[in-house]
Amino acid sequence: MPICLTSDQMRAVERAAIDSGRVTGQGLMERAGEGVVSAILDYFPALAAVPGRALVLCGPGNNGGDGFVVARLLRARGWRVELRLLGEVARLTGDAATACRNWGGEVLPLDETPDDALQAADLVVDALFGTGLQRPLSPDLAGLLHRAARRPLVAVDILSGICADSGRLLADPDRAAQAALTVTFDAPKRGHLMAEGAARSGALAVVPIGLAREVEEASRDPAVARCPDAATLDPRALGKAGGGHKYAHGHVLVLSGGPGRGGAARMAARGALRMGAGLVTLGCPPDAVPENAGRLDAIMLRPVADAVALGEMLEDARLDTLCLGPGLGHGDGVRDTVLTALRAGRGTVLDADALTNFKDDPETLFAALHPGAVLTPHPGEFARLFPDLAGRLKGVPEHGPAYSKADAAAEAAARSGAVVLLKGVDTVVAAPDGRLSLHAAVRAREVPWLATAGAGDVLAGFVAGLLARGLPAFEAAEAAVWLHAETARRFGPGLIAEDLPETLPAVLRDLAPTG
Numbered sequence: 001m002p003i004c005l006t007s008d009q010m011r012a013v014e015r016a017a018i019d020s021g022r023v024t025g026q027g028l029m030e031r032a033g034e035g036v037v038s039a040i041l042d043y044f045p046a047l048a049a050v051p052g053r054a055l056v057l058c059g060p061g062n063n064g065g066d067g068f069v070v071a072r073l074l075r076a077r078g079w080r081v082e083l084r085l086l087g088e089v090a091r092l093t094g095d096a097a098t099a100c101r102n103w104g105g106e107v108l109p110l111d112e113t114p115d116d117a118l119q120a121a122d123l124v125v126d127a128l129f130g131t132g133l134q135r136p137l138s139p140d141l142a143g144l145l146h147r148a149a150r151r152p153l154v155a156v157d158i159l160s161g162i163c164a165d166s167g168r169l170l171a172d173p174d175r176a177a178q179a180a181l182t183v184t185f186d187a188p189k190r191g192h193l194m195a196e197g198a199a200r201s202g203a204l205a206v207v208p209i210g211l212a213r214e215v216e217e218a219s220r221d222p223a224v225a226r227c228p229d230a231a232t233l234d235p236r237a238l239g240k241a242g243g244g245h246k247y248a249h250g251h252v253l254v255l256s257g258g259p260g261r262g263g264a265a266r267m268a269a270r271g272a273l274r275m276g277a278g279l280v281t282l283g284c285p286p287d288a289v290p291e292n293a294g295r296l297d298a299i300m301l302r303p304v305a306d307a308v309a310l311g312e313m314l315e316d317a318r319l320d321t322l323c324l325g326p327g328l329g330h331g332d333g334v335r336d337t338v339l340t341a342l343r344a345g346r347g348t349v350l351d352a353d354a355l356t357n358f359k360d361d362p363e364t365l366f367a368a369l370h371p372g373a374v375l376t377p378h379p380g381e382f383a384r385l386f387p388d389l390a391g392r393l394k395g396v397p398e399h400g401p402a403y404s405k406a407d408a409a410a411e412a413a414a415r416s417g418a419v420v421l422l423k424g425v426d427t428v429v430a431a432p433d434g435r436l437s438l439h440a441a442v443r444a445r446e447v448p449w450l451a452t453a454g455a456g457d458v459l460a461g462f463v464a465g466l467l468a469r470g471l472p473a474f475e476a477a478e479a480a481v482w483l484h485a486e487t488a489r490r491f492g493p494g495l496i497a498e499d500l501p502e503t504l505p506a507v508l509r510d511l512a513p514t515g
């Protein structure tokens with residue numbers, strides 16, 4: 001399973017490799033520099049053909065050390081290289097000091113970088129800070145990087161000013177830079193996949209520097225965040241096994257609101273059915289039955305007047321999965337309905353109104369939740385249930401590593417006892433036991449078409465469909481997020497929420513030929 005790492009986890013990987021005697025810090029730095037140069041030549045083919053001019057900005061730590069290696073290797077390829085250092089050569093230590101000596105060229109002061117030097121450069125290499133960024137960039141530094149980004153800016157490990165753990169900007173937002181290319185080592189960092197780091201890293205190249213064995217070991221640590229892809233989603237879990245009848249694939253009950261409010265629940269229901277749930281029933285207030293009857297065929301329809309009626313209906317144990325929230329409505333009756341649903345202990349997805357109704361009393365909801373429940377809030381809904389956690393994600397952090405969306409989702413899952421799927425361009429899935437899964441809809445997985453009304457309702461249905469098919473809550477939420485984005489990518493421009501369930505079969509077919 002592909003993973004992404006925090007700074008501490010990356011340092012542990014590096015330490016384990018060095019302690020094993022297979023690599024040295026200097027060897028890693030050398031390969032990091034080589035990796036950056038080869039990524040530059042791949043990404044800028046014109047500069048591979050004709051050596052260019054580079055301005056390399058080095059910081060006082062090992063990220064700066066990588067920069068010295070990059071400068072030396074570019075010079076060896078015939079490039080004209082100007083190198084500028086934040087701080088003094090005499091204060092460099094360890095591998096960075098060695099890399100500086102090996103460079104052997106002129107080291108100019110960073111704070112005197114003239115605009116001419118920026119303008120003359122074919123590209124600027126940002127080797128100021130990597131995983132060691134501890135506090136916000138000074139205004140001068142942020143200003144320099146902001147101006148540097150008028151040229152193609154190549155970030156070593158991570159764009160300086162982005163926190164490697166959270167992706168949050170540790171700099172004045174008005175002077176934030178944008179990388180054309182970020183080159184990182186052996187595994188992405190969480191900061192490449194969340195918040196500003198997802199948006200500002202540019203293309204992301206992950207180059208091997210000899211830590212693959214330790215990264216592979218880290219991927220078995222449940223505390224390390226996973227980033228599934230087409231190759232690692234389990235097609236056997238997603239495809240239907242031969243021989244089973246419809247009840248073997250689960251029965252989802254989606255609850256809807258009153259007349260004129262059923263669209264969201266119908267889309268969720270359609271999503272669950274297309275995901276392969278054996279049966280899907282829409283339950284709605286009796287006065288909404290005529291409207292829904294006119295709109296549903298394969299999806300069954302039952303009147304559910306209130307929480308008591310729901311409780312009676314749930315005596316049928318074959319209704320093994322519930323999905324509540326899209327278009328459900330507001331008020332005491334809705335809260336009772338949600339609590340009745342949770343008491344049944346079935347696989348349960350709570351979205352939208354099922355969450356918002358508890359904004360004044362989240363503790364009552366948390367007390368009723370169980371590990372088979374999945375909450376699917378967007379950031380606004382999340383802030384209603386977890387205002388303290390959402391508050392910690394606001395503003396410019398005072399120091400790094402900063403509190404992240406992954407930290408917030410993990411704390412919310414631990415507090416509520418349910419799986420939390422926190423939506424957005426960067427989506428985080430967190431389990432109460434600490435497992436995390438990240439999906440960033442950026443770069444090759446960019447899906448701006450998902451910003452359309454009802455996309456979240458269909459996602460709730462996708463999760464419910466996978467729960468009905470027997471996937472555990474965390475795995476169901478993780479797979480649904482990937483399939484949701486993949487389905488939107490497959491459809492492309494013009495997507496509306498109704499297209500998502502209809503496009504899903506093609507995506508499932510490609511994943512699981514027998515599905």
Ligand SMILES: NC(=O)C1=CN([C@@H]2O[C@H](COP(=O)(O)OP(=O)(O)OC[C@H]3O[C@@H](n4cnc5c(N)ncnc54)[C@H](O)[C@@H]3O)[C@@H](O)[C@H]2O)[C@@H](O)CC1
Pocket residue numbers: 010011013014028029032059060061062063064065066128129130131132133134135136137138156157158185209
């Ligand atoms: N961990 C690994 O496996 C490897 C790490 N390497 C490089 O080493 C980097 C990490 O090196 P370090 O731990 O030395 O950390 P950094 O080089 O990222 O930064 C630490 C230095 O910057 C200073 N600093 C932090 N924030 C500052 C701010 N806002 N303003 C001014 N100064 C600030 C610190 O006081 C410290 O001197 C990685 O990002 C990567 O580029 C590579 O050499 C290869 C292997």
Ligand SMILES: Nc1ncnc2c1ncn2[C@@H]1O[C@H](COP(=O)(O)OP(=O)(O)O)[C@@H](O)[C@H]1O
Pocket residue numbers: 378423424425427441446447448449450451452453454455456457458459
């Ligand atoms: N620009 C975007 N890129 C990727 N995913 C997006 C984007 N905008 C929205 N999404 C996704 O679309 C879904 C929208 O859900 P939600 O905010 O609940 O909207 P709605 O209530 O209209 O369904 C979420 O899964 C979200 O992650």
Ligand SMILES: [K+]
Pocket residue numbers: 063126127128129130155156157158159160
């Ligand atoms: K950097």
